Amino acid sequence: MKHVKTLVLLAAVVAIGLGLWFWWQHEKVYPSTDDAYLRANILTISPQVAGQIASVGVSENQHVSAGDVLFQIDTAELDAEFEAAQAEYELARQNAGALVSNLSAAEARLQSAQAALTEAQIAFDRTSKLRALGDISQASLDQATAARDQAQAAVEASQSAVDAARKQAGVPGDDNAAVRAALAKLTLARINLERSRVVAPVSGWIANIDLRPGALVTENAPLFSLVEDSAWWIDANFKETDLDRVRPGQPVEIAIDMYPGLSLTGKVESIGAGSGAVFSLLPAQNATGNWVKVTQRFPVRIRLDAEPGDAALQLRVGASTTVTVDTSSVDAK
Structure with missing residues (x-):
């Protein structure tokens, strides 16, 4: 009987040892x-413009698809900013048009002065030849010289006026500083107006939302999370x-x-x-x-x-x- 108990104990010890060995081998491989x-992926939803919440289109744990409207910011102030920027852009284009007209007039005066200089030069050349032959007096030559110099000065003055007008008008094309600044302001106003409508960038579930119509939100302030499902x-x-x-x-x-x-x-x-x-x-x-x-x-x-x-x-x-x-x-x- 004593030997049987010993054998049973040894068998139990061996079984436990084999079990531990197989478990260790299994844990090693698996x-x-x-x-x-x-x-x-968890996205933080934040508005890119400040304002008052006009409507909220989602609720806690709701599943949304990419492009669904999450909330809408009141656009009254943004509409006014857009209209003001549009009016400023139109005014800048009108002013630029007036500057272009001034440039055209200055170029016309330059052409006229250049034509007058050509005539004065021809008259001076003819008078110089006649004076060399002794057919006319020195006074006539002096008068022709003065007329040529005055025409040359008029051309230089007209050229300076054209350069100044061209710089103000921003030629070529729409390269006018005031117009470009007004256009950039109008573009930004349009972007801000579009940003008032916040949509889901990806599909997923809304989480940790506590947003109600009438709440005031600030730019880039985190409002809630969107757990992506992809x-x-x-x-x-x-x-x-x-x-x-x-x-x-x-x-x-x-x-x-x-x-x-x-x-x-x-x-x-x-x-x-x-x-x-x-x-x-x-x-x-x-x-x-x-x-x-x-x-x-x-x-x-x-x-x-x-x-x-x-x-x-x-x-x-x-x-x-x-x-x-x-x-x-x-x-x-």
């Missing part, structure tokens, strides 16, 4: 962790001792705590470049006499292959999950 959480992943924190076989592209089995029995699949996308302690607000300082070695955890990003087929099983950011990585591909190499 490392897992329950320190893993579901993630998605890309989901899991941030799993593995022990550093479990990462020697983990590689990007390996298949992963995923269990979500909020949906017992649901099993999803994914793939390892990347392994973090540093442990969570390194990027914490207050990193641990181990250069002390009280140092105790603690196994570090590194974040592993896992991309889901697909969402649950049942529409009622909505994925939610921050949900606890358990992931198991299949590293058997390492042995096949």
Whole structure:
């Protein structure tokens, strides 16, 4: 009887040892962790113009599609700014037109002065030849010279007037400083008017909204969040001792705590470049006499292959999950 008890005890010890060995081998090939959480892109919705909320088109946890109107800001003030900018632009174009007319007149006067200079030069040349022959007096030559010099001065004055008029008019084309400034102001007023209507940049779920008509909002102030529904992943924190076989592209089995029995699949996308302690607000300082070695955890990003087929099983950011990585591909190499 004593020998039987001894054999049974030895058999139990061997069975436990074999069980632990097989469990250790399984955990080595299929490392897992329950320190893993579901993630998605979260966009912060903020208005780009200030004003009073005229209407709100969404509510908490509502699903929206890209382009759906989230809320509308009252446009009374923005409409007035747009009309003022449009009037300023039209006035600037009118002023630019008047400057162009002045330029045309100055160019016409320049052409007339150039024609008068040509005639004065011809008269001077003819008078010079006659004076050389002694047919006319010196006074006639002096008179022709004075007329030519006056015509030359008139051309120079007209050219200066043309240059000044051309600079004011902003020639060529619409290259007028006042017109360009007014056009830029009009464009900005139009953009601000369009920004009063805030739409969803992507499809997803509204979260953390507390917005009502009549509320005053400021430019770029965060109002609520939009959880995008197109890309989901899991941030799993593995022990550093479990990462020697983990590689990007390996298949992963995923269990979500909020949906017992649901099993999803994914793939390892990347392994973090540093442990969570390194990027914490207050990193641990181990250069002390009280140092105790603690196994570090590194974040592993896992991309889901697909969402649950049942529409009622909505994925939610921050949900606890358990992931198991299949590293058997390492042995096949």
